[in-house]
Amino acid sequence: MLLASVNLNKRLGAAGARSNLAAWLREHRVKVLLAQEPFKPVDRTPPAIGGFVFAGGDGGLAVWVSEDLLRPQVSSPRPWVQRVELEWLVVLQVHLDAYTSTNRAAQLAELREMAAAEQGRPLLICGDFNLAPRPEDGMFGDDPSTFTGEAERTELRHLMQDASVVDTTADEVPAFTFERVFSGKLSRFRCDLALLSDHLAVTTTVTADASVRTAPSAFTDHSALLLELPVTLEAAEPDDVLFALSDLTGEDAAAPRARKEYQPHKTAMSRQAPSPASRAVTEYLAASLGVRTVLDHGCGRGADVAHYRAAGLEAEGFDPYAAFGWPRPDRAGFDLVTSMFVLNVLPDPWQRIQALRDAASFARPGGHLVVVTRSPDEIAKAAADGGWPAHHDGFWSSESKGTFQRGIDPHEITALARQAGLAPAVGAPMLPLPGVCHAVLLKPEA
Structure with a gap:
């Protein structure tokens, strides 16, 4: 725009x-x-x-x-x-x-x-x-x-x-x-x-x-x-229609049009095994950061939560989509909060900042967050192959389902994280995750 x-x-x-x-x-x-x-x-x-x-x-x-x-x-x-x-x-x-x-x-x-x-x-x-x-x-x-x-x-x-x-x-x-x-x-x-x-x-x-x-x-x-700007503005109602929807429904003609509904939960995979990202967390990160408790923020159906528990960690999950069955935890103060492939399905930077801010609220001061996203190259190729229409700073991966995708590199993850009060975790090990992007972040001490 x-x-x-x-x-x-x-x-x-x-x-x-x-x-x-x-x-x-x-x-x-x-x-x-x-x-x-x-x-x-x-x-x-x-x-x-x-x-x-x-x-x-x-x-x-x-x-x-x-x-x-x-x-x-x-x-x-x-x-x-x-x-x-x-x-x-x-x-x-x-x-x-x-x-x-x-x-x-x-x-x-x-x-x-x-x-x-x-x-x-x-x-x-x-x-x-x-x-x-x-x-x-x-x-x-x-x-x-x-x-x-x-x-x-x-x-x-x-x-x-x-x-x-x-x-x-x-x-x-x-x-x-x-x-x-x-x-x-x-x-x-x-x-x-x-x-x-x-x-x-x-x-x-x-x-x-x-x-x-x-x-x-x-x-x-x-x-x-x-x-x-990477902004897609809402179209106006055409003036040349014979009648408006409000004529049929009796609704206020001045009411705003219904917007297309985003449904990021429809991008959640039905995994039979933990994600490579969660395995990398337990193999390369948990011990070095002294992690005992972990929250998977945006856990989908919870396969990674089960993996963390099997690895001996005290783990919980949260997903805002109620049907997945992972309600908001009653506790905070986790050593580690993970956000796996969440930011890239949220349709604008403001929602991503809010998601990071919410995830950070569950970490203890001095605790860490791991954010994993799909890469810009992967999404660009998928969009070209699939003919995905552009929307804001990414693409509708399916307009009928209301699903969105954007590739986000580590630099952008870090820039968004700063807006959520987080900082790069200097000295933390990087994860061997080829083909995807990630950042390890620190929640500063109060």
Whole structure:
């Protein structure tokens, strides 16, 4: 799904700018437009953009989405920040103060609190920050600009560190997104930013398009940021049907459409023997980590639990699918929690973070987690051979069954685990598991 973020400098009131913008959106197949300063605040009616519907906002910050998509939830916590829910991804669109460093520093501190309130949910923080993140990102003539103060840069670094987001356009040579002559000198800034959760960086492509301000058909004086995000948005109800389902059922016509149900339990294998991963745990890991108690989190039908018990460990299982018969344990404090082929069947990063967080809640402080996933190469081949349709950052392995698969490498497992309060277990032995991916993680001491 392609998202565009651009400061339109209040130009949508002009028919020519709207026409050029609509043509550019069609050319690039943009699905969501985040706009800073789209039109003059005194204009109470948002301008119409061909092929798009207005989803919320005002002349300071606004959102349009492709007319074939359901409108996302949009709110405005502050006049300078807008919160947009795109399925599992939260977007904070910002337009920071254009005049004083002190105000921008205060806004960044407040933005850090807003990000923390999302409790680890995947984040995109984008828009016009009106600052240069590094000295080389802001130039006045041939010298670094003094417009950006150290206090706001410090707050920006704190925001990025605390929220685990990366500056996706921070190349060694800055791609300036704004240029204007002031007092006879060229002022250049990389001020239009896209800060993205670090675990999404591999699956997201971000580019700055300067043509929107330099081409003959330009419609603004800022570059646009284009983000190809691993998000599949829900389709809108077609307008040209003869009658709606609510006409037959009597349900509220404004009620949301039923969504396709995910059924990850249908990927559980009926094993007659323990998995190779559980055998590797008992052979290579349990003794070296001093494991006496183990919980198999997402145990399916429980074949691995039986293996752990046969190996002399005190083992329990848990699976949220009640029919498997492994209810949530009444105890915690396990030496080891295993998560075998669970993350790769969950359809988005937020659900994976929540699953890891829940698994970690059963481990004792100083205890360990072992996470095993199918590999990206294996899933890519299966998807190609099976014609699996793309969905979010993976594939529907069966749309009729509601089953999803994504290959997850150890680097991504670790990045997701950090959001769940876990860390790599330095010095822990790696498991001989060819063809699959895994990570050994540590739950830090309190």
